[in-house]
Amino acid sequence: MGWRPALRSRSPAPGDGGGAGARVLGAEDLVEARRVCAREPVTGVLAAARLDIALHVGLAAAGGQVWGYPAAGDLRAVCWAGANLVPVVPSALDRGDADDAVAAFAAVAREQGRRSSSIVGERRTTLRLWELLSAVWPPPREVRTDQPSLVLDHDPQIDPDPRVRVSDLSELDLVLPACVRMFTEEVGYSPVAGGGSAYAARVRALIAERRSYVRIDPDATGAPRVVFKAELGAVAGGVAQVQGVWVDPELRGQGLAASGMAAVVALTRQHVAPVVSLYVNGFNAPALATYRRVGFTQVGTFATVLF
Template identity: 65%
Template sequence: MGRGRWATQDRQVAGGRLLGDADVAAALAVCALDPVASVLATARLESAARTGLRSTGGQLWGYEDAGELLAVCWAGANLVPVVPVEDAAEDALDGFAALASRHGRRCSSIVGEAPAVLGLWDRLADEWPRAREVRADQPSMVLDDDPVLAPDPAVRRSQPGEYPLVLPACVRMFVEEVGYSPVSGSDGPYEARVRSLIADGRSFVRIDDDVAPDGGPGVVFKAELGAVAGGVAQVQGVWVSPSHRGLGLSEPGMAAVVAATRRDVAPVVSLYANHYNARALAAYRSVGFRQVGTYATVLF
């Protein structure tokens, strides 16, 4: 049974507290205890450290004991709990659930390290709308050395002029993974996100000729660096065109992404995938990734 049972207008609720700009440095120190597990939150906090929390479009929650910040939760488009101190987990999640109950569901997912995500959802399930899907077992993997396979020389960073080719591939991947289209118009948030990843050099593609329906060029492999923070770059959106699956593109493609990322972006490359996606997990292991933890995602 869920445990989300508190409601109050106070800034501090059941041990949870709404944090401000003065707390960002301490929150980053909490995230640094496990940089791979916390990379999604750390990316937001590093932005807040530069421009202030107000500009990030979300809130930062914290749990303290004896004046020491022990856990944080990023509350924005995604709810991302970071609870690295095991002894504080139950009380921290109680506090975050209280704050989430007060504000209501505003996020599209709860995502992060599995114990924190599933513990938070257990406390909220009776109050929030039913989840569309709970992905409770998503191996979290890292590679902090050179890939063991030779990189595909055709995989490279996308160029801004290739946006019309990259966007359809991103949309197809999203629909396959989540079940609905993210498209909302030429200036929609998903489209802006794809443009931003390309502009920031965080979109990787292999574009082959004569593969599109009209006989023109098309994306046959793609991946993005969805979060970069704390010395970690998390790969997201890995996709191979259905017409090219089974041809061995994913392994050397991922090797190319890892090599370029470790050279230019961050020394540690991470990703997470559903436990039932045996093909993808085997491909990542063949590149050199190893499991270091487990993520979970609650989708609404």
């Protein structure tokens, strides 16, 4: 289903909070929306990356909408609405203004219905947005309420794995199955069930953009296999967010994740962006320990609602 025409300011429904409302932004608003994301470069990198695409090739090609709060006047908060619903409410806003922004985004989301596979962002904002939508949107598959947001803006604290490198399009048939295995482990279903051409296209695009990192070793028969991989899922404003970190299950516990991530950090900071970020489930103690060993520190907490 395509996106509906732009909605403009309307009176809030009962329980919405403030009456400033939100509006669907047009091309003329994108620069200002991007400035809002720049106030929160780590938290806002997902939305900022989509806005950068929209600024370059247009909103339609970027694959979603962007909503702005308030409906009139200078923007104070934005929300990307595409495959993911990503609210960006700057921490400098006072509590009342922040709550009004979230309520305004919830009003637009209720009006349009659920079109995103997840809601993701800063924990308080994300969970409040879901609270306002939960009565009218279908139940989620999972709500992840504690996802430490980690950042590294200096060289890694351990030696990088010299075998980790940028992958090549000629290796798509090796990289794609590893990505599918990671996604299935993490989310609980295969992204290529029923065809999955969009997921395969996304993996191909990341490889083409040199944002896919791999270590490929021979297996027992001498055939090549991916033993470590990670991608830069979003890059904007000097921040690169790592996603999809995965080690072949047969080789876990051997330190490949730590040295592999050190290599990803070193290569990213050298060629892509000076700040490397990621978020991880709080219950994943081994992953947290690995990232902290590499040198990542926590700067906030995310939450994700998965549909």
